[in-house]
Amino acid sequence: MTIRIADITTAPFRRLWLAAALLAALLCSAILAPARAQSDGAATASLLDRLTPPVLAAIYPGVTRLAMVADDGPVSAEAYIGDDMVGYVFSTLDVVRAPGYSSTPFDVVAGVTMDGTITGAVVLFHREPYLLNDRRRTEQLMMFLDALEGGEARLGAATRIEPGFVAGATISARAMRNAVQESARMVLRYRTEDFVVTEPTIDMINFKPMSPEALVGDGGLAIARVTNADVIAALERAGLGDLLPEVPMTGGPDNTYIDFVAGYANPPRIGRNGVGLEPYDTLINGTPEGTMGIFVASLHGVYDHRGTRLNNLSNQFRLDRVSVTQGRQSYEFTKSDVIFARQQIADILLLPKDAAFDPMKPWRADLYATALRPDGQREPFVLASLDYTLPQGYILMPEPTPPPVWVEPWVNARVEIAILAAALTVLTGILTFQAKLSQYRRVHRYLRTGFLLFTLVWIGWIASAQLSIVHLINYLKAPFADLGLAFYLAEPLIVILSIYTAISLVLLGRGVFCGWLCPFGALQELLANLARALKLRQWNPPERLQRHLWMGKYLSLGLILTLVVFAPEAAPVAEEIEPFKTAITAMFVRGLPYVIYALALLTIGLFTERAFCRFLCPLGGALAVLDRLHMVDLLKRRPECGNPCHLCERSCPVRAIERSGKIVMAECFQCLDCQVEYYDDRRCPPLAKARKQRERAARQPAAAPAMPGLVLPKEATT
Template sequence: AGRRVLDPSEATRMPVDMVSGATVTMMVIADSMTQSAVKIARSRGLDAGAVSVASEPAHRTIDQTGSALESWQALLGDGSVRRLQITNRELDDLFQRTGNAAAIARPQQGNPNASFVDVYVALASVPTIGRSLLGDAEYDRLRQDLKPGQQAILVAGDGPYSFRGSGYVRGGIFDRIEVIQSESSIRFRDRNYRRVGALSAEGAPDFPEIGVFVTPDGSNLDPGASWRFQLLVQRATGALDKAFVTTGLDYATPEKFLTAPVSPPAAVAPPVAAAPAPAATQPAATGEAEPPLWQRMWQARKLDIAIMLAAIGVLTTIFFFQDFLVKWPRAFERIRLGYLAFTLVWLGWYEHAQLSVVNILTFFNSLRGDFRWEYFLRDPLVFILWSAIAAALLFWGRGAYCGWLCPFGALQEWTNRVARWLHVPQVRVPFWLHQRLWPFKYIIFLALFGLSFGSLGLAEEMAEVEPFKTAIILHFAREWWFVLFAVGCLAPGLFIERFYCRYVCPLGGALAIPARVRMFDWLKRYKECGSPCQRCANDCPVQAIHPEGTINPNECIQCLNCQVLYHDDQRCPVVIQKRIKREKFLALQSPSMVPEPKRKPRVLVTVNGREQSVERKPAASQAASTEGENQ
């Protein structure tokens, strides 16, 4: 069962979770499916009359009293664990039925009888099933996290095809799986997912992929009714094109784990609907009346969009009034650290709006094919960010993003500050070596860019050189080798500030290429900068200032540290000299510095018991000497 696309009552209903919580690819598929369903229904005259309402079945819930432990084979035998296995031959048959010539022309390689995907599914919120598969400690933690009405589904997979896919890495959405019950379609985000290392049930095999998915708030999966676990399988048909087919398994909680049925109150039969009007006079169906998918996505994220626009407005204000703000070093430092915390926590870890070099590769590859703005508009925050960055590149260069709006860059800066607070020694790279390490990020970007024209999918895999997905989107909840790589990218930054930004980041290299066309050059310099003064060059966090005093716009991250020094009369030698001269001038103008008129020496004598001040007369020898000099 699915959504009744022709039912007028569906027009005002919120989109099912398949649309509201999916990646761009899955949103397009879901939107296309809905529109196709409308067209097919109309062509076959299925839109006449009202949809009859079926009587509700008796409601059943999970029996929470059971807690026995069962073996893997016992769980398989009673249906507590269900299995979906597809061989290479069966996969080819599935694509054969779709009639997609491009997919049929690319059969699965390898042994036809070899397993392509092998997935096991179980309802882990059932006490006996959950304790048997997860163990007592893990199950108890799961139960504490479950809110009323939430269910937990365990999925374990084997075979070359992953049920998790890579969509959750890029956008935090598991776009290959969904749970369907009646008219509800449930999709899972990374916040609904927890990784499991191994199953605890006796005799359970080792699986490379095990995860527990918690149903989102408001999804209301009924454990007493059957539901379907659906898996999306994709096949590459070209550099940019893919074919899709769905398969799945039906799951029903074993009777022994459910309470006795409770009959619902009798429902009043709805009135019989009148005969439908002719097609020409009927109102437009929901499928055609609905706004485009990207508009629905923007409507659903109004608050997020407002916060994003406000953040960009604040950053623009900082740049336009930087000359005033940098005169207050402590206040400016707090503003910058607060903004970086917002970028890391809200923009990165919460909203997952971490840009990637993959976005650039996808954009340029789309220019070679059927370019449509609608595709990029379907992710509001990413689209707003890229639009702001495009404008910022013309005004200030790459620094607006790299120095302020990049969550991974913010993470590097915060970890380095903590390291400094812990007195971790800092390493300054010699400038000649630093200058020769710059090109690596450009080389990495150009390699990915060239590779994308041959195989965009392979370029996306190679783009794992960016640890953004692991550190920001997945919160380090990933396979150990990805976590190790991400930590390896962050660790040098404890000793060399923003090490990854300086030498490795392909996104930074891509943004640095057009940096020289910027319109504004608001970073002020003195003629003494670089000759002889090296204060700013030594304090620059990314060593973007050459020894001769010039700032390299390709490497500058607009942290404005040099501008703080520019106005600091306690650290900048030029301003210090100006301050000293000013203080001397003011001191000379002070009344205390004006010389008093010369007075004759006077002595204090006592006459008749009273003290009197009288002019002191010079001694006879001194008077004679003075007289001789006068002659």
């Protein structure tokens, strides 16, 4: 085919040139805008200049002085109360430079104590599109950041308020929370040389004074309380019921014979509290590295775990009253294996250097006694057994690897995801079986009105899942701003709607989203239905004027893309061309100018259906450009459409059908009104004519049948 220069000025080629220009602008905005945004973000004041007295009082109350840390670590300042350093203050912009929903990094300053507690957080700068010029959400964000106070400086740590509290700006809130937690952890680890645990490790760091009773209470020590009655029972179990213990019992059956305690001695809370500082220091510093000890003590009663024979050479200095067993391995001890406490009957029993002993696994301590036969022979028996497992509180565990940041919103939104998936399944069924559905005018009207109400109320006002030009621009910019998969998946409902819109756009065209899934579009159409019910006069521009008005949405799209590239600070203002934030996500709770603008557009829509969608919507412009790619036309046409019949053209509420009968798919909202007319055999002229012919044929009497046995003359039959 030969193309003349003059042909390039025709309408089809103008649309192709426009599509190419807008796609190029989208690509430019994706490539150039992140660089501009990052350069703008870098031009900030120093940390101390940003930490004004009111800000400092909010993020770290009581701090009287700051001093910048001069090293190569994360930028931070030491916080002092008087002469005492109590923690650090930092900025997420300096430490992790995290972006929120926009590609421009925000600046949240916060404080953290030396023990890893966040003291407060304040946002100084952001370009989050759903927070700008929105006082209600900004106040919610401030309350959300205030709730970080007292939380743990660890990514993934729980907070008092969930990010969903900042309704409509959940992604921004979650990103700021994560940035504060991650920055605080990085600052502390670098400055304090925080002990990093990569596998379960015995806690050899933490210590606080505790009594034996308190250690028994938290599981650090296990106790066996043996009464005189228990001694008699132990003798019976050993088959020595006719004998008495070598150490005589005193008092009645309930009197204490011994309170025997045992535990793993290496943690300072157990060993140091049990035997005192000097004996414990002998275990830690006076024995070969890696030596393990078992703490045993006799607290009350006439019996003790030492006895006297550990001092006898004839007994080989054995501590014959105590043994330790783990699995199939048993350990016995001599006097040289014992570190004695000086002020109580408490000892640390040293395990052999080559002992295959795992202190994190269960073990058992057995306490023995002896019974005397009349001939003086001693008979040993087990007096008590202690089963012991070191409590989790004495084991340092590796910090749990937080799940990818996108997992949290998907888990939290699982109910909403299920509802949206069900709705999209219904919509898919409507589009798939639209030919059948369109044959029932009333069913079509009820089903469409019901789905539009669902889109407005649930998708828009409840779930705040209004897809907008902001999402499209951010998705395009993300790969060039090094924003990973988490950025794309941070908003589950928007992700699902975006994928469904992209697929339906390629298959069927723009109208699936604009006509069925856009909450603001649904609001306009429902109001238009109400206006027609009230018999308000409707106006639609002539075809030629309408073609010029259609260009408005491309111009608004071009304006936004231009500002994104060359004046990113002004782009959020231009994005307010979309009233979605005001009418849907904020539900009209915004500044008066925004509310007046949204109401003005809705008022115009009462007289010209979906005027904003048709003539001004930048997202609609982007989808209309890409509509040229759609592959399938499900909307049916007949040769009579446009010549001579104009029924569908007149029934189209948005005038997306030309006088020739051709449907302009880039302007079609897939409402199926034209298909209802197409299948109506009482309104569609070709179908009506065929119906009338069938009815006339049905009314004509059938030819009389010949009488049986009657033969007619030949001339009569002819």
